[in-house]
Amino acid sequence: MVTDYGQGYATRSEPRHRLPAGLRAPFEARSRREFGYVLLSLPLATVLFSWTVTMVALGAGLLVTFLGIPVLAAALAGCRGFGVLERARARGLLGLEVADPEPLRMRKPGAAAWMGAMLKSGASWRHVLYALVQFPWAVFSFSVAVTFWSCGWGLLSYPLWFWVFPAYAGEGGIQLYGDAHHSVYLDNPFEITVTALVGLVFTLATPWLVRALTTVDGLLVRGLLGPSPLSARVVELESxxxxxxxxxxxxxxxxxxxxxxxxxxxxxxxxxxxxxxxxxxxxxxxxxxxxxxxxxxxxxxxxxxxxxxxxxxHPAVLTDRGLDAALSAVASRCTVPVRVEVDLPARPAPAIEGIAYFTVSELLQNISKHSGARSASVDVWRSEDRLMLQVTDDGVGGADASRGSGLAGLAARLDAVDGILMVDSPAGGPTRVIAELPWRG
Missing domain, CATH: 1.20.5 (Single alpha-helices involved in coiled-coils or other helix-helix interfaces)
Structure with a gap:
């Protein structure tokens, strides 16, 4: 494998804002998208809830006859169709990427096989659960968000429209209290100013409140409309x-x-x-x-x-003497001086030990060919149930595993055994590569 050290990271400077996040939140596009998500949730949840309750109840009632099975299958299919819409809505408005659930597993084609697969699918019943849970949550979040938003902007703009009360209603302003003996109105400059300040607090708090509400929505979408952890793990293992x-x-x-x-x-x-x-x-x-x-x-x-x-x-020195001796032998063949320090209480599993050896060998080979470094170091240690590898050099930097280089292939190899590869290589160096592997001793 060849790692391209000549290309640096593509950096993008974050825009600098003069206003803090708390003050600019009501005017950000993200806040508008999240508020729009909450507004759309109520009508969509109402339709989904009505469909689910009606069709599931009808199908359950008809189970005494054969008609109940196709009705239930249609109910589940409709819920899965709504799930597609909900995932797209979460992706467009919340920026939440949720993978499609596991597909139906049919042993043979045909309507009967499709209905059986639909009824046996755990993902289909999770969609039903989403319809039942999301409706009351949508009612709650819609009520809270609309109330806070309308009260906030209404009170904040009160100095602009309080004149309506004395001009057309015959009252001094908004009435806070009133009985047969006396009434309290927000009608003097001090009270109007305090009202606007209270509205400002509501207005500034509303985006964060809506964000908290949509966080719960995101958890519902991810947990009930996405793939189950077991199926996701199966797909990962297959990959x-x-x-x-x-x-x-x-x-x-x-x-x-x-x-x-x-x-x-x-x-x-x-x-x-x-x-x-x-x-x-x-x-x-x-x-x-x-x-x-x-x-x-x-x-x-x-x-x-x-x-x-x-x-x-597979080097014989690795089998006979372990990582310390094997990595020292590899380092001696590197074109730059390499310091090797291995601090392990015992030897990991042979497969993990071999992957660790070839990972360090690959990284040292890249340093020899592409880094332009004058020195390098290799550190190996155990952290709980993980084998940690760190390879550093003082070369030109610019290594990037996301650009299809040899580091990408190395990361794929580590990922196949639940390992992780992390690269920190700014342009101009130094470069630090950390690999984590399961211990499996």
Whole structure:
């Protein structure tokens, strides 16, 4: 793998605001989208709740006949259709990305198989639960948001419209209290100012209140309309299995290519040279001896290539002496001085140990080829149930795993075993790469 150290991070400076977040929140587009989400929730939740209760009740009542099954299946299908709309609404207004739930699993095509799959699908029944839970929450959030929003802006703008009361209603202003003996109106400048200040507090608090309400909406959408944790884990494991299979196939192709282009080709030439030496042994013994000597050198070179290839598959020093000795051997072959420090109470599982070795080897190879560094360091330690690797160098920086470089492939390999790769490499350096692996000792 080759990591491109010549490209830096694409940085984007955050816009600087003169007003603090608390003051600009009522005028931000995000606040308007969240308030719009709350306003739309009530009518949509009403339709979804009505559909769900009506169709599920009708289907349950008709279960004494065959008609109940298709009615229930239609009810669940309708709820899943509303789920598509809700996920799109959450994506557009809340910026919440929720994956589609697991699809129906039908063993064979046909209406009966579809109805059976629909009724057996846990995702379908989660959509029903969402319809039943979201309706009362939508009523509550709509009432709270609209009340706070209208009171806030109404009171804040009170100095602009309080004149309506004495001009057309025959009263001094908004009446706070009144009985047969006396009444209290907000009609003097002090009371009008205090009213506007109370409205300002309501106005500034409303976006944050609406944000809290939509956070609950997001939890409902993510928890009930998205894939279940079990199905998401199954998909992740299937993807990881594909990465492992592809990685193994790529390693086999690399080994085959190295054998074909290296040791195999050298051994073929060696056999031809020995054949020629055999023919010249009687006619020209001196030439034959020289050819045998050259063949002996070729044998040594071929053996070295085979040792290097075997070390690339799984080094014997790793099996015999562990990560400390194996990483020290790798560091000695790096073109820059490398400090290695391994602090492990015991050896992890052999598979994890091998992945850690090849991860550090890959990173040191990248440092040799692309970093322009003068020194590097490797630190390995255990943190609870994780094996931690850190490789740093003082090179030019600019490494980015998101640009399809070798780091991306390395991250995919680590992810296949529930590992994590983190890269911190600003332009100009230094570069720090941290890898986490499960211990599995």
């Amino acid at each position: 990881d299995r594909g990465v492992v299979v592809d990685t193994a196939a790529a390693d086999l192709r690399r080994i085959e290519r190295d054998l074909h282009d290296g040791a195999q080709a050298r051994l073929v030439n060696l056999a031809m040279d020995l054949g020629l030496a055999k023919e010249k042994l009687r006619e020209d013994p001196r030439t034959a001896a020289r050819m045998v000597e050259e063949a002996h050198g070729e044998v040594k070179t071929a053996l070295q290539e085979l040792r290097d290839l075997a070390r690339g598959i």
